[in-house]
Amino acid sequence: xxxxxxxxxxxxxxxxxxxxxxxxxxxxxxxxxxxxxxxxxxxxxxxxxxxxxxxxxxxxxxxxxxxxxxxxxxxxxxxxxxxxxxxxxxxxxxxxxxxxxxxxxxxxxxxxxxxxxxxxxxxxxxxxxxxxxxxxxxxxxxxxxxxxxxxxxxxxxxxxxxxxxxxxxxxxxxxxxxxxxxxxxxxxxxxxxxxxxxxxxxxxxxxxxxxxxxxxxxxxxxxxxxxxxxxxxxxxxxxxxxxxxxxxxxxxxxxxxxxxxxxxxxxxxxxxxxxxxxxxxxxxxxxxxxxxxxxxxxxxxxxxxxxxxxxxxxxxxxxxxxxxxxxxxxxxxxxxxxxxxxxxxxxxxxxxxxxxxxxxxxxxxxxxxxxxxxxxxxxxxxxxxxxxxxxxxxxxxxxxxxxxxxxxxxxxxxxxxxxxxxxxxxxxxxxxxxxxxxxxxxxxxxxxxxxxxxxxxxxxxxxxxxxxxxxxxxxxxxxxxxxxxxxxxxxxxxxxxxxxx
RNA sequence: GGUCGGUUGGCCGAGCGGUUAGGCAGAGCUCUGCAAAAGCUCGUACAGCGGUUCAAAUCCGCUACCGACCUCCA
Numbered sequence: 389x390x391x392x393x394x395x396x397x398x399x400x401x402x403x404x405x406x407x408x409x410x411x412x413x414x415x416x417x418x419x420x421x422x423x424x425x426x427x428x429x430x431x432x433x434x435x436x437x438x439x440x441x442x443x444x445x446x447x448x449x450x451x452x453x454x455x456x457x458x459x460x461x462x463x464x465x466x467x468x469x470x471x472x473x474x475x476x477x478x479x480x481x482x483x484x485x486x487x488x489x490x491x492x493x494x495x496x497x498x499x500x501x502x503x504x505x506x507x508x509x510x511x512x513x514x515x516x517x518x519x520x521x522x523x524x525x526x527x528x529x530x531x532x533x534x535x536x537x538x539x540x541x542x543x544x545x546x547x548x549x550x551x552x553x554x555x556x557x558x559x560x561x562x563x564x565x566x567x568x569x570x571x572x573x574x575x576x577x578x579x580x581x582x583x584x585x586x587x588x589x590x591x592x593x594x595x596x597x598x599x600x601x602x603x604x605x606x607x608x609x610x611x612x613x614x615x616x617x618x619x620x621x622x623x624x625x626x627x628x629x630x631x632x633x634x635x636x637x638x639x640x641x642x643x644x645x646x647x648x649x650x651x652x653x654x655x656x657x658x659x660x661x662x663x664x665x666x667x668x669x670x671x672x673x674x675x676x677x678x679x680x681x682x683x684x685x686x687x688x689x690x691x692x693x694x695x696x697x698x699x700x701x702x703x704x705x706x707x708x709x710x711x712x713x714x715x716x717x718x719x720x721x722x723x724x725x726x727x728x729x730x731x732x733x734x735x736x737x738x739x740x741x742x743x744x745x746x747x748x749x750x751x752x753x754x755x756x757x758x759x760x761x762x763x764x765x766x767x768x769x770x771x772x773x774x775x776x777x778x779x780x781x782x783x784x785x786x787x788x789x790x791x792x793x794x795x796x797x798x799x800x801x802x803x804x805x806x807x808x809x810x811x812x813x814x815x816x817x818x819x820x821x822x823x824x825x826x827x828x829x830x831x832x833x834x835x836x837x838x839x840x841x842x843x844x845x846x847x848x849x850x851x852x853x854x855x856x857x858x859x860x861x862x863x864x865x866x867x868x869x870x871x872x873x874x875x876x877x878x879x880x881x882x883x884x885x886x887x888x889x
Numbered sequence: 890g891g892u893c894g895g896u897u898g899g900c901c902g903a904g905c906g907g908u909u910a911g912g913c914a915g916a917g918c919u920c921u922g923c924a925a926a927a928g929c930u931c932g933u934a935c936a937g938c939g940g941u942u943c944a945a946a947u948c949c950g951c952u953a954c955c956g957a958c959c960u961c962c963a
Contacts, residue, residue, distance in 0.1 A: 419963075420963090427963070429960095429963095430963050431963045433963070439955085463961075559941085562959090563958095565891090565892080566960085568892085568959095637963080638957075638961095638962055638963065639962075641912065642959090642960090667957085673955080675956075709901085710899070712911085713901085714903075717903090718956070719901090722900075722901070725901040725902085729901080730913090731912075731914095732911085735913095737913080742927095779902065779903050779912095780904080780910075782903095782911070783903070784911085785911050786911055787910090787911075791924090797920085797928050798928090800912065853924080858922070860922060860923070863922090864922095864923075864924080867925090876925070877925080878924095878925055878926050879924080879925080880927090881921090
């Protein structure tokens with residue numbers, strides 16, 4: 389387990405020590421959503437994963453500039469380089485019979501709501517493609533000037549084959565083999581319209597007459613290619629070369645590969661030192677897709693409004709569920725798995741409440757328990773340094789939960805625990821659960837001015853009297869009735885605690 | 890078809906050469922008026938077949954399944 393942060397770099401396919409370009413600072417770019425529809429649950433997983441990465445980098449003391457774009461133009465339906473292909477936003481606008489920018493607004497707002505629900509921190513900058521048309525046009529020009537772009541009938545294409553041959557870079561990220569790309573031409577050269585080669589891709593597209601979203605450019609009235617926005621905006625806000633580029637692994641090809649090509653083509657340098665790819669969210673063993681019939685929206689998952697699940701799961705349970713798997717592994721969403729996560733989440737939160745309420749009876753000494761706990765604390769940190777291993781770090785927190793419960797239970801001896809170890813443990817739990825994992829307490833009404841707790845104190849007191857008189861009828865009635873109201877009573881040796889479910 | 894990756898106990902999911910992952914579920918016990926919670930103990934694993942090694946879930950080969958990408962996708 390490493391003492392310093394190590395990251396699995398998709399570019400090199402190796403785990404490497406993380407070294408930022410500028411000491412103490414990190415620039416991170418993550419491909420955001422195309423806002424033509426409600427957010428896909430898979431999007432949420434990716435952004436939750438990067439949220440934890442963002443939070444952990446800050447925890448390590450880095451000043452992080454986290455850029456996550458909003459794609460609001462250029463993403464086409466179907467064949468991406470076909471003039472008749474429709475822009476995703478435009479298409480939706482036509483269906484809903486409103487302006488494209490109304491679509492963008494509507495689904496951007498919806499996206500932000502979901503991000504907030506899942507407790508994802510907003511990125512430092514959230515640039516939109518339509519706000520950076522000028523930068524994109526400039527980049528197209530640079531690519532042309534450097535000999536990697538060519539214009540045909542108002543559209544501009546990236547000369548992939550030329551770039552691939554000259555740079556030796558193309559295909560590195562996604563593991564494509566250059567020969568395969570080149571030989572592709574024999575198969576479908578015939579039906580290519582304007583491109584010199586099927587592997588070439590549009591960086592500027594001339595708009596068909598009926599195309600609504602269009603801007604003036606030196607080549608035509610048109611719109612930028614999808615891959616271009618990320619190159620242009622990452623360069624603008626993070627520089628020509630920055631630290632981390634992230635996204636779902638389904639973007640590796642062609643999106644990220646083409647992004648790399650564009651950056652090289654424009655400025656002759658590699659955009660990011662470390663590439664991170666999150667893996668897919670599966671539903672009952674397969675990637676969610678409409679044809680398989682295993683899709684579920686965030687709202688349906690939370691509301692329990694789907695035949696795929698037996699009940700609704702809260703956003704924090706879903707977040708916890710996500711933390712139990714490594715970001716680079718596929719995660720299978722199942723009803724049983726979610727139920728397990730729900731209980732695990734509660735157990736962890738309960739342990740934290742117990743822990744934070746601890747006061748050390750007497751300054752303990754350095755016993756076996758002390759070193760055991762100190763070791764687990766250190767290991768938690770090291771697990772996160774190992775490529776953000778949240779499931780492993782979480783496992784350590786659970787091992788610590790046993791210790792916490794043991795102390796509360798009287799099973800473990802306070803004498804064997806030193807004051808500063810307890811303080812460290814409190815600090816660890818607090819920062820991991822809330823700051824790094826981004827979990828939070830749920831179902832807390834708040835703002836009742838302590839009325840509820842006052843009432844509960846009274847009720848528990850009355851019930852305590854009944855119990856003292858062995859009036860089990862009354863005491864059980866109170867407990868049962870409260871249970872119906874989702875208030876759970878637990879009788880401990882030294883009193884009764886309550887919580888709202 | 891091509892290219893990657895995966896196959897771990899009832900379920901989810903870590904580990905990637907020697908050591909308990911963890912969560913959930915299950916069994917027994919302790920505590921308790923009962924319950925809940927908690928604690929203690931326990932069981933069932935590394936797809937199959939070969940190989941390398943003192944030692945393999947972990948490395949290599951083959952086979953069988955599964956998935957992703959190759960076309961829009963987080």
